[in-house]
Amino acid sequence: MKAEIITIGDEILIGQIVDTNSAWMAEQLNLNGIEVFQITSVHDDHGHIMKALFDAESRTDLVLITGGLGPTKDDITKKCLCDYFQCGMHRDQKTLESVVERLSKRNITINRLNQDQALVPDACTVLQNSNGTAPGMWFEKNETIFVSMPGVPYEMMGIMEEEVLPRLRKSGKLRSIYHQTVLVYGIGESMLAEQLETWENALPQFIKLAYLPNQLMVRLRLSAYGESMDLLKQAVDEQIKELESIIPDHIFGYNDDTISAITGKLLQRTGSTISVAESCTGGNIAHRYTEVPGSSAYFKGGVVAYSNEVKMALLGVKAETLKAHGAVSREVALEMVQGVRKALDTDYAIATTGIAGPDGGTAEKPVGTVWIAIAGKNETQVECFRFLNNRERNIERSTQTALNMLRQLLLAELK
Amino acid sequence: MKAEIITIGDEILIGQIVDTNSAWMAEQLNLNGIEVFQITSVHDDHGHIMKALFDAESRTDLVLITGGLGPTKDDITKKCLCDYFQCGMHRDQKTLESVVERLSKRNITINRLNQDQALVPDACTVLQNSNGTAPGMWFEKNETIFVSMPGVPYEMMGIMEEEVLPRLRKSGKLRSIYHQTVLVYGIGESMLAEQLETWENALPQFIKLAYLPNQLMVRLRLSAYGESMDLLKQAVDEQIKELESIIPDHIFGYNDDTISAITGKLLQRTGSTISVAESCTGGNIAHRYTEVPGSSAYFKGGVVAYSNEVKMALLGVKAETLKAHGAVSREVALEMVQGVRKALDTDYAIATTGIAGPDGGTAEKPVGTVWIAIAGKNETQVECFRFLNNRERNIERSTQTALNMLRQLLLAELK
Numbered sequence: 001m002k003a004e005i006i007t008i009g010d011e012i013l014i015g016q017i018v019d020t021n022s023a024w025m026a027e028q029l030n031l032n033g034i035e036v037f038q039i040t041s042v043h044d045d046h047g048h049i050m051k052a053l054f055d056a057e058s059r060t061d062l063v064l065i066t067g068g069l070g071p072t073k074d075d076i077t078k079k080c081l082c083d084y085f086q087c088g089m090h091r092d093q094k095t096l097e098s099v100v101e102r103l104s105k106r107n108i109t110i111n112r113l114n115q116d117q118a119l120v121p122d123a124c125t126v127l128q129n130s131n132g133t134a135p136g137m138w139f140e141k142n143e144t145i146f147v148s149m150p151g152v153p154y155e156m157m158g159i160m161e162e163e164v165l166p167r168l169r170k171s172g173k174l175r176s177i178y179h180q181t182v183l184v185y186g187i188g189e190s191m192l193a194e195q196l197e198t199w200e201n202a203l204p205q206f207i208k209l210a211y212l213p214n215q216l217m218v219r220l221r222l223s224a225y226g227e228s229m230d231l232l233k234q235a236v237d238e239q240i241k242e243l244e245s246i247i248p249d250h251i252f253g254y255n256d257d258t259i260s261a262i263t264g265k266l267l268q269r270t271g272s273t274i275s276v277a278e279s280c281t282g283g284n285i286a287h288r289y290t291e292v293p294g295s296s297a298y299f300k301g302g303v304v305a306y307s308n309e310v311k312m313a314l315l316g317v318k319a320e321t322l323k324a325h326g327a328v329s330r331e332v333a334l335e336m337v338q339g340v341r342k343a344l345d346t347d348y349a350i351a352t353t354g355i356a357g358p359d360g361g362t363a364e365k366p367v368g369t370v371w372i373a374i375a376g377k378n379e380t381q382v383e384c385f386r387f388l389n390n391r392e393r394n395i396e397r398s399t400q401t402a403l404n405m406l407r408q409l410l411l412a413e414l415k
Numbered sequence: 416m417k418a419e420i421i422t423i424g425d426e427i428l429i430g431q432i433v434d435t436n437s438a439w440m441a442e443q444l445n446l447n448g449i450e451v452f453q454i455t456s457v458h459d460d461h462g463h464i465m466k467a468l469f470d471a472e473s474r475t476d477l478v479l480i481t482g483g484l485g486p487t488k489d490d491i492t493k494k495c496l497c498d499y500f501q502c503g504m505h506r507d508q509k510t511l512e513s514v515v516e517r518l519s520k521r522n523i524t525i526n527r528l529n530q531d532q533a534l535v536p537d538a539c540t541v542l543q544n545s546n547g548t549a550p551g552m553w554f555e556k557n558e559t560i561f562v563s564m565p566g567v568p569y570e571m572m573g574i575m576e577e578e579v580l581p582r583l584r585k586s587g588k589l590r591s592i593y594h595q596t597v598l599v600y601g602i603g604e605s606m607l608a609e610q611l612e613t614w615e616n617a618l619p620q621f622i623k624l625a626y627l628p629n630q631l632m633v634r635l636r637l638s639a640y641g642e643s644m645d646l647l648k649q650a651v652d653e654q655i656k657e658l659e660s661i662i663p664d665h666i667f668g669y670n671d672d673t674i675s676a677i678t679g680k681l682l683q684r685t686g687s688t689i690s691v692a693e694s695c696t697g698g699n700i701a702h703r704y705t706e707v708p709g710s711s712a713y714f715k716g717g718v719v720a721y722s723n724e725v726k727m728a729l730l731g732v733k734a735e736t737l738k739a740h741g742a743v744s745r746e747v748a749l750e751m752v753q754g755v756r757k758a759l760d761t762d763y764a765i766a767t768t769g770i771a772g773p774d775g776g777t778a779e780k781p782v783g784t785v786w787i788a789i790a791g792k793n794e795t796q797v798e799c800f801r802f803l804n805n806r807e808r809n810i811e812r813s814t815q816t817a818l819n820m821l822r823q824l825l826l827a828e829l830k
Contacts, residue, residue, distance in 0.1 A: 283700070
């Protein structure tokens with residue numbers, strides 16, 4: 001099965017937003033054994049959209065369309081779809097009820113524009129949108145399937161996961177495909193590739209390997225294509241076992257695992273708790289914990305100690321230590337981590353203090369200098385890192401590094 | 416002048432990378448008055464690339480091509496270009512010298528693959544790449560300009576800035592385009608459209624309006640096309656003034672502004688400081704502040720008070736209050752906001768306490784119930800919100816709502 005993705009919207013063509021929808025959809029289609037032949041971004045323009053639909057139909061079996069669906073008048077996708085499939089529109093009762101329900105929950109009275117969201121082309125099967133008011137639409141014409149979805153990412157993702165992919169799977173047109181992703185930390189892509197060369201070269205033909213680097217991690221994705229799902233699973237699981245024996249210390253998880261959730265599970269296993277004292281990461285480590293459902297079982301909280309006063313008042317960092325060594329120092333990181341563990345009465349604690357940039361660097365402590373301290377049950381570790389000069393990436397790298405230090409400490413203690 | 420962007424490379428079509436190059440190029444072209452008509456991503460495949468070049472030539476005056484140029488897989492794009500422009504290849508001396516110089520600096524001996532990077536189609540003008548070894552190439556055919564660049568973002572950006580844009584400016588073919596985005600908060604897309612209907616219908620033909628919703632905000636983008644930049648600016652600025660008089664309370668910023676940065680500027684204007692006490696937002700508000708460069712001037716820090724013990728120990732929330740009203744209550748939100756302002760000694764403070772989900776909801780307090788309190792210089796506000804049942808979005812919506820409440824309080828005080 002071959003697919004084309006069409007994104008509709010001037011915001012992509014003027015560079016106001018980066019088209020992340022296409023990448024996500026392309027990944028999902030590939031994971032389900034569907035090759036994406038082309039991605040096309042077009043204007044909110046009738047003639048242009050019609051031409052794109054026509055071209056896509058001529059070369060693919062599946063056309064996914066996003067964007068151009070919403071309550072306002074810059075929305076012309078539905079009109080184009082009616083013209084393309086030569087049909088009229090009607091009000092879909094189920095969609096209207098869902099719009100009413102959704103808006104009344106938020107105490108919004110329905111206006112005409114909202115009501116018009118329930119108008120759908122007669123030729124389509126309506127796909128429910130559980131995250132918004134604009135429904136998805138499924139059309140079939142001359143052996144090609146067309147699916148139109150709103151451009152808001154989480155609405156599109158919901159419709160893809162709840163409606164589109166299950167229907168495609170049911171259609172029986174998909175090849176069997178089995179993916180597993182191994183999450184690797186603390187080794188660069190090219191060095192990893194060198195270490196895995198022999199193993200990689202010996203992989204069977206039907207298993208494909210992809211290196212997906214992301215900041216300090218590399219995700220290794222194994223994809224097996226074939227007829228029997230049982231055989232695919234068995235073959236991939238065997239390869240992963242071998243991989244685990246080659247780089248045992250670098251693998252930290254699988255598939256959708258995150259380092260915060262993994263350390264959370266390790267803490268939960270021993271009934272332990274954690275707190276964080278964040279200067280340069282500014283709340284990002286706490287955010288990583290609290291975005292995990294159920295994290296209140298082990299994460300008690302934290303202090304974002306951005307100013308020196310807060311470091312002293314809430315964490316007990318001494319004025320003399322700050323004066324003698326500066327806020328970005330081993331000594332302050334150690335006092336922060338002990339301070340937060342004591343103040344929040346937890347078994348473990350993490351502290352970060354550094355210069356995220358773009359300003360604040362000196363010759364001795366350039367932008368990117370970060371001290372991270374981890375307090376465990378028996379020992380406290382502290383380490384200095386030199387990241388680069390991009391603020392956003394420094395915050396993210398410091399976060400990943402701190403969580404990974406905790407993970408290693410927890411694993412060492414469990415041994 | 417109308418342009419098309421063609422990106423070549425399987426990594427985009429399998430969803431392995433997000434196509435940020437296109438967004439950057441589109442923005443640059445628009446800023447220079449060139450409308451981007453379409454963005455097309457195609458496979459590393461000869462027939463597919465030839466078809467894309469042919470289609471692009473038929474509808475645009477400028478075709479920017481990225482990807483498929485590099486030491487390992489540069490063959491395909493260059494071969495296609497030679498076929499498309501019916502010419503051979505020759506070694507470009509200046510490019511060869513630059514390759515040798517660049518690699519010898521890094522102590523790399525030149526191999527045949529490196530030498531072949533200096534091979535260029537006879538029909539092109541070579542564009543120097545000051546950040547890498549693969550040169551850019553400029554072709555002209557039947558009034559259409561084609562430019563091919565490597566896909567590595569900073570190499571492409573260098574060639575665009577140093578070679579492509581200056582040449583286009585010199586050509587004198589550029590029309591003027593002027594964009595402004597107005598950021599609107601606290602009103603849904605459809606209700607906004609209703610309020611703006613008369614104004615929108617009266618917009619001059621040469622100004623286009625787009626609604627770009629994102630969580631609780633809507634970005635309104637005005638784009639004006641014409642000959643004189645001065646006239647476009649004047650016309651758009653006049654429309655924005657009118658817009659400001661229709662929805663004065665809902666406009667919170669312009670273009671790339673964020674609510675956290677805007678409240679930061681307001682705080683800085685009066686030399687004020689802020690702290691945050693976060694339960695359900697779990698550090699996300701602190702993160703939003705600390706990702707802004709220079710935020711240490713007004714943001715002193717915060718307490719992520721996820722457990723009740725932390726609410727009591729660090730924020731002085733009373734055990735009786737927690738017992739009588741529960742952690743998710745008006746009373747606890749108020750004690751949190753007063754507690755953090757006192758503990759961190761700031762002029763303003765924000766507190767959040769709620770049920771982010773997916774678990775923890777009750778009939779009385781369902782998932783999505785969030786109390787937000789804002790302490791100002793003279794008054795303290797507290798409000799209850801009912802968001803929906805997606806954890807990630809509840810965190811984000813609570814964050815946006817809290818920052819907007821602060822913004823409104825700051826504005827009211829400045830009046």
